[in-house]
Amino acid sequence: MRTGIRRAVIVGAVCALTGGAFAAAPVQAAGAAGIRVDSVVVNGGKPVVVGTHAVVKFPVAVTATHASGVYQINAPLFSPSYAVVYTDLGQMLDCADTKPTTTCTGAYTVDPIKVFTQSSAPAGTWKVHLHVDAWDATYENQDKYTFKLLRAARLTVDAAPEPVKKGRTITVKGALTRADWATDEYVGFSGQKVSLQFRKSGSSTCTTVRTVTSGSGGAVTGTTTAGSDGYYRFAFAGTGTTAAVSASGDFVDVRQPRAADVSGIRGPAG
Incomplete structure (x- = not known):
């Protein structure tokens, strides 16, 4: 298994009502490098809800396929106002040692006091920017996967x-x-x-x-x-x-x- 080597950087009752979920993405066609991103699941499919003081932790899981196998995935999260959040261990997810299909996971932390210091502009639809590396030295970049990070x-x-x-x-x-x-x-x-x-x-x-x-x-x-x-x-x-x-x-x-x-x-x- 491989984890990121860079330090984390952060910028910027009954009949209960439930919000919309961010479902796992359907299977996608392989990119030019032959890498296929099968699914991206943020926070178990639920919006990430952030209040004023409490630190919020949530997981991200990315499943990808390549003939040679995938050995690492970089997955920073970007807001509409260009705030960015990396994994707690760095920029890389932790990938299972399996092939051709691999699931990589990471934990993310949002501290509203540190991340959202000037406005509520970052609330809304965020993007997951993926950089996927395969064992044969090919790679794939994608930023079409989204999730909701909302004001509590x-x-x-x-x-x-x-x-x-x-x-x-x-x-x-x-x-x-x-x-x-x-x-x-x-x-x-x-x-x-x-x-x-x-x-x-x-x-x-x-x-x-x-x-x-x-x-x-x-x-x-x-x-x-x-x-x-x-x-x-x-x-x-x-x-x-x-x-x-x-x-x-x-x-x-x-x-x-x-x-x-x-x-x-x-x-x-x-």
Whole structure:
């Protein structure tokens, strides 16, 4: 097995909502050097989601085929704003000693404090630039493989009143925020469509009650009619630069209204 020799360089609940995945690429035709890249899988097929402070680690796996075998792959990751991230051990992936098909893997680390120091511009679609070396001294360069590196989002929820009588109005409030890599804080994300969802107690299915738009500071508000005990939450489907997120459900106890008190009625005096 062979690993890179250069040091790493870095520049620059139930019914949960899930974001889009970056699936393994289909088998490709061999390049001019006879090297075929069979698949590129970043982070297990899921977007890489980065917040404001937490360090994010994720894997990349590249499978390639050549008659003589592939002995090394260089796979730096590039953002739309030209930030670049190399593997933790250097620029090279660690390749299995098999042929003609070889799978090479590497671990990558993104520290938002170090990588994204001036803006949130790097969020979006990133490219995997491949330099594949075969044992017969031929090589292949490709940069058509992509994945998503997204700004993390947060979503809160508070449903009131609690408890509430059946048939009364429930008001659900919250806020949608997302990571701002320039300030290292979460800021309001306005103008976004957010779903108000309900999950009946004892069920695993969320139903969208209505869709609202986030306002100033990312504030979201929705109303509905109390029908039965259950959990209310907001869910955001994400954008091309911001990850999907859903709030934890806020339970509301719905009580049957009392029957009107009936005063005793006396019969005629005898």
